[in-house]
Amino acid sequence: MTEDLDVRGGGWLSPEQLDGARESLPIVYVDAVPVRVDYAGVITHVGLLLRARPDGSISRAVVSGRVLFRERIRDALLRHLEKDLGPMALPRIPAAPAPFTVAEYFPDASVTGFHDPRQHAVSLAYVVPIDGDVEVSGSALDLAWVTPEEATGPDVVVEMTGGQDRLVRLALAACGRLP
Amino acid sequence: MTEDLDVRGGGWLSPEQLDGARESLPIVYVDAVPVRVDYAGVITHVGLLLRARPDGSISRAVVSGRVLFRERIRDALLRHLEKDLGPMALPRIPAAPAPFTVAEYFPDASVTGFHDPRQHAVSLAYVVPIDGDVEVSGSALDLAWVTPEEATGPDVVVEMTGGQDRLVRLALAACGRLP
Amino acid sequence: MTEDLDVRGGGWLSPEQLDGARESLPIVYVDAVPVRVDYAGVITHVGLLLRARPDGSISRAVVSGRVLFRERIRDALLRHLEKDLGPMALPRIPAAPAPFTVAEYFPDASVTGFHDPRQHAVSLAYVVPIDGDVEVSGSALDLAWVTPEEATGPDVVVEMTGGQDRLVRLALAACGRLP
Amino acid sequence: MTEDLDVRGGGWLSPEQLDGARESLPIVYVDAVPVRVDYAGVITHVGLLLRARPDGSISRAVVSGRVLFRERIRDALLRHLEKDLGPMALPRIPAAPAPFTVAEYFPDASVTGFHDPRQHAVSLAYVVPIDGDVEVSGSALDLAWVTPEEATGPDVVVEMTGGQDRLVRLALAACGRLP
Numbered sequence: 100m101t102e103d104l105d106v107r108g109g110g111w112l113s114p115e116q117l118d119g120a121r122e123s124l125p126i127v128y129v130d131a132v133p134v135r136v137d138y139a140g141v142i143t144h145v146g147l148l149l150r151a152r153p154d155g156s157i158s159r160a161v162v163s164g165r166v167l168f169r170e171r172i173r174d175a176l177l178r179h180l181e182k183d184l185g186p187m188a189l190p191r192i193p194a195a196p197a198p199f200t201v202a203e204y205f206p207d208a209s210v211t212g213f214h215d216p217r218q219h220a221v222s223l224a225y226v227v228p229i230d231g232d233v234e235v236s237g238s239a240l241d242l243a244w245v246t247p248e249e250a251t252g253p254d255v256v257v258e259m260t261g262g263q264d265r266l267v268r269l270a271l272a273a274c275g276r277l278p
Numbered sequence: 279m280t281e282d283l284d285v286r287g288g289g290w291l292s293p294e295q296l297d298g299a300r301e302s303l304p305i306v307y308v309d310a311v312p313v314r315v316d317y318a319g320v321i322t323h324v325g326l327l328l329r330a331r332p333d334g335s336i337s338r339a340v341v342s343g344r345v346l347f348r349e350r351i352r353d354a355l356l357r358h359l360e361k362d363l364g365p366m367a368l369p370r371i372p373a374a375p376a377p378f379t380v381a382e383y384f385p386d387a388s389v390t391g392f393h394d395p396r397q398h399a400v401s402l403a404y405v406v407p408i409d410g411d412v413e414v415s416g417s418a419l420d421l422a423w424v425t426p427e428e429a430t431g432p433d434v435v436v437e438m439t440g441g442q443d444r445l446v447r448l449a450l451a452a453c454g455r456l457p
Numbered sequence: 458m459t460e461d462l463d464v465r466g467g468g469w470l471s472p473e474q475l476d477g478a479r480e481s482l483p484i485v486y487v488d489a490v491p492v493r494v495d496y497a498g499v500i501t502h503v504g505l506l507l508r509a510r511p512d513g514s515i516s517r518a519v520v521s522g523r524v525l526f527r528e529r530i531r532d533a534l535l536r537h538l539e540k541d542l543g544p545m546a547l548p549r550i551p552a553a554p555a556p557f558t559v560a561e562y563f564p565d566a567s568v569t570g571f572h573d574p575r576q577h578a579v580s581l582a583y584v585v586p587i588d589g590d591v592e593v594s595g596s597a598l599d600l601a602w603v604t605p606e607e608a609t610g611p612d613v614v615v616e617m618t619g620g621q622d623r624l625v626r627l628a629l630a631a632c633g634r635l636p
Numbered sequence: 637m638t639e640d641l642d643v644r645g646g647g648w649l650s651p652e653q654l655d656g657a658r659e660s661l662p663i664v665y666v667d668a669v670p671v672r673v674d675y676a677g678v679i680t681h682v683g684l685l686l687r688a689r690p691d692g693s694i695s696r697a698v699v700s701g702r703v704l705f706r707e708r709i710r711d712a713l714l715r716h717l718e719k720d721l722g723p724m725a726l727p728r729i730p731a732a733p734a735p736f737t738v739a740e741y742f743p744d745a746s747v748t749g750f751h752d753p754r755q756h757a758v759s760l761a762y763v764v765p766i767d768g769d770v771e772v773s774g775s776a777l778d779l780a781w782v783t784p785e786e787a788t789g790p791d792v793v794v795e796m797t798g799g800q801d802r803l804v805r806l807a808l809a810a811c812g813r814l815p
Contacts, residue, residue: 134373136373138356138371139350139352139353139356139371140352140370140371140372140373141352141373142373171318173318173319173320174318177317177318191319191370191407192317192318192319193319194313194315194319194320194321194405194407194453195378195405195452195453195454196453196454197452199374226373226374228370228373273374273376274373274374274375275374275375
């Protein structure tokens with residue numbers, strides 16, 4: 100998951116306080132799997148953010164981040180999608196509030212298979228069709244649109260961490276597009 | 279549900295044969311609840327088709343119809359939405375194939391609360407956001423956009439039949455918008 | 458929602474720290490709607506916890522509580538169900554991790570209709586069939602099994618707070634049992 | 637899918653008429669993926685029916701069959717589960733009517749990936765926890781309980797036809813148990 104720099108003043112935690120809370124409370128997250136769909140709603144492509152690792156290799160990830168105090172899930176999805184995909188992406192936030200799955204990221208990778216060494220994050224995961232034009236920003240180098248077959252193939256899977264490759268498979272399965 | 283006039287030649291049943299099958303097989307239907315959503319995906323309005331009854335009163339209904347032989351659910355949704363809402367409605371067919379509910383319309387109204395005197399219909403029900411402009415056609419007089427509160431209020435409910443008022447409540451509930 | 462007394466030592470927050478975090482982070486909750494089902498899975502009754510209010514009136518609520526650090530959602534459901542319904546209730550935790558809805562309880566009641574004056578809670582809500590015998594414990598006086606019609610009727614609704622009456626309606630709707 | 641011999645007299649189609657209808661109407665089916673779950677609802681095993689093929693090889697399948705005229709989906713699930721797993725299996729029919737996916741079996745294997753050479757079947761698919769003892773009957777030789785890893789491994793997949801291996805993966809994904 101991307102590092103979250105949205106912590107600000109007001110009633111919110113300071114970075115030090117957030118670090119403290121991260122060690123003792125589950126943190127609410129959202130995961131958004133960006134997709135392109137055809138006229139009939141069938142997923143044709145999955146969008147994966149590319150980032151450079153310190154060692155020069157590439158990592159891939161879906162859009163992900165923390166839900167802020169007094170922020171609706173829907174607004175957290177919009178905020179993280181705009182932060183990563185730019186203001187012209189036109190994401191289609193789902194009408195239904197139920198996520199397709201809940202990814203429980205634990206500091207211990209063996210509990211659920213979803214892993215985050217920094218914290219216990221409970222992440223509500225949604226498939227979000229993207230209608231507009233993507234301009235990646237922040238820490239991402241690019242957004243790669245790959246087919247469902249590519250997204251579940253070994254070349255892509257090896258570049259994803261924390262269980263996000265599995266999250267993509269669960270998203271495709273929920274949409275009947277798991278190969 | 280609207281009368282389905284799509285039965286044609288080829289490998290399909292003749293109208294007489296379809297009548298025969300309707301008396302002895304469950305028929306596959308789709309129900310589509312048209313909605314308007316805001317930028318964050320929240321339903322603001324529900325679209326209800328208005329039709330004149332023989333006695334001059336008004337009935338209201340969602341988009342509904344039969345699935346044809348060798349037709350995908352997605353294509354049946356598109357066909358019925360275009361038939362009722364016109365070619366510029368730009369319906370957003372869901373990426374996920376699972377309906378929000380299955381409405382089992384029985385000739386006997388007491389079994390499930392969903393009722394169709396002509397047949398046993400198993401209807402897969404979807405919420406479909408409408409982005410474009412609606413031009414009603416066929417047997418409908420108009421499409422009325424009503425708020426969730428209006429759609430579940432007594433004035434609208436009394437004008438719906440077969441359990442479609444309940445179907446609308448289930449759709450709004452699935453989207454967290456049941457008052 | 459019931460007050461949560463499960464905060465203990467170890468890596469967890471002290472009560473004072475939790476109060477601090479509650480003012481600046483969304484807290485992860487679970488809501489469990491206990492139901493009785495017949496042989497075919499149809500909900501026949503909804504279980505509502507009865508509690509005495511300081512003024513002597515009765516309040517009703519579903520099972521609800523916080524998710525602890527490093528606790529799975531499933532284990533939080535089991536813990537709160539056992540705490541409120543006793544050790545012989547035999548709850549059927551769902552196989553699927555996706556909740557039927559996400560109730561976002563805000564300090565401001567106008568945002569989502571779900572309201573908690575103490576905190577911003579993001580609650581994953583599940584329908585949980587109860588097979589065994591219930592012995593209420595803790596702060597509840599009793600568990601009342603009511604029909605779907607009673608659970609959505611005005612007498613019961615007036616005794617529920619924070620939007621839990623709506624949560625029950627959403628649960629019944631997800632199971633096709635909203636009247 | 638298993639051959640369905642439930643067509644009887646009364647208002648139902650004769651076998652010849654059913655053959656006719658199968659060539660011109662989509663037929664309503666149910667697929668039930670039997671599972672064993674632990675105390676917390678986590679799937680530990682998937683049940684696959686074993687059948688002998690004419691050439692002596694083994695095929696594996698989930699429980700599947702037609703929905704009859706005036707039969708509820710729930711009752712069709714119970715009937716097919718009892719037919720294949722015996723009267724003491726104690727299947728837990730889901731409270732929610734929405735299937736985890738809709739498998740559209742086409743005579744043409746290229747349309748959806750689900751394939752039935754005899755007919756166009758629209759199948760509502762459910763995960764069904766089995767609490768009791770299984771005694772296979774009818775055409776099945778045995779029910780094999782396999783782990784999620786085994787159920788999605790190459791040895792099992794090669795013994796499934798019509799896309800049922802994919803259906804099992806979608807079921808496991810819906811329950812967060814896809815490896």
